[in-house]
Each structure stands twice: as structure tokens, then as C-alpha cells.
Amino acid sequence: EVQLVESGGGLVQPGGSLRLSCAASGFTFSSYAMSWVRQAPGKGLEWVSAISGSGGSTYYADSVKGRFTISRDNSKNTLYLQMNSLRAEDTAVYYCAKALGATVTTEFDPWGQGTLVTVSS
């Protein structure tokens, strides 16, 4: 069974940093692209970043470009999101999602349960 388990969320002050992790199991991790998607309180889903199966290609939403970095360790079956210069508007539940193939253009299935990031002083 495919499982994605996010961790690393919490309360951080504006301007601070946080690293999210997504532990994957039940599939050949390196064969699939992965993404981070977030949902602010009361809002819809917003794509944040994606990375190819090899890790060689990365993509970011304009809202996080230059502040967030996506990476993966295929030997540890783990996806990461390093978040720097955090702002109040980054407050959201962050989900990791597995793509249907090695490239980032394919759809997601499944999603993790999410981890909450709160940016507040």
C-alpha cells in the first residue's frame, strides 16, 4: 500500500525557517515525481512545488520562488521542502502528493494527510 507521511510542521515566527519531510513507502520512490500542495485556512488548494523522480528538475509557484527549496533523497524514500523567509501568508496545511509517473506533468495519487505550518509572532 502506498503511504505518504508528512512531518515537520509547527509554529514559526515571520522570517523564520522550517523543513518539511514526506516519508514515502509502498512504491519505487525514485520512479515518481512528487509535489507539495498547500491549503490556507478556508481557502482552496494551491500548488507549491514539484520535483521529478530523479530530482534533476524542480519547479515552484511564483509565491514561493526564491524562498522555498524542494529536494528528495531517493535512498531514504523521503521528500523535503525547505521553507525560508516565512510569511504569515504561508500559513497552511502542507500536503505531499505522488505523481502518476516520473515527470511532474502527471496527476496525483495519493496524497499524504498533511502537516500544519503556522507563521505568527
Add this chain to the structure above:
Amino acid sequence: QSALTQEASVSGTVGQKVTLSCTGNSNNIGSYAVGWYQQISHGAPKTVMFGNSLPSGIPDRFSGSKSGTTASLTISGLQPEDEADYYCSTWDYSLSARVFGGGTKLTVL
């Protein structure tokens, strides 16, 4: 404003057929398959359709289609447990980014 346009709300009665739409352009829906994601009470999203394929475990009353730059999710024989928010998503090659619709709140009367 979302790159993909969805109805804000749709409602139907038990047993009815409802169709949710998702409109984009040639850079996104016109070029890539569309995924549909169900979210109940702001829980974790669940994939109910990718392209016109059903994920394992999703009942076959869900079906998907696409015509040009508009994708549709049809639920035939609406059930109370289908009440949820539904989001469409695809890749946009001009943006080099994934785009989502604003979501449709489906109410089962």
C-alpha cells in the same frame, strides 16, 4: 484568481446525475490530462479521477471527460457521501507550473 475555472457550487438530490466543469486554455487543459480531487470537510484530498481513469477503490458512478479546453467530472447516481469540495488540476506548460481550479462545493440535498 485561479487559472482553471470551476463552478463555486453545485447541488443535486440523491440518485441524480451531476456534472462539474473545469475550464482552462490550450496551455493547460488543452495539452494535459486533468485530475479531480475530492476533499471532505477539509480533510486530506483524495483522487477520484485522473484523465478518464478511475483510481482503485473509487466507485464507477464517477466518470471524467474532456473536450478542448474544458474537462468534466460526472457523478451518476449521487450519494450522500459524495458531498464534498472538488478540485480540478493540470499542468500548464507556459507557466511551467501546476494549476488548480478554485474548487466546487457539491451539496447533496
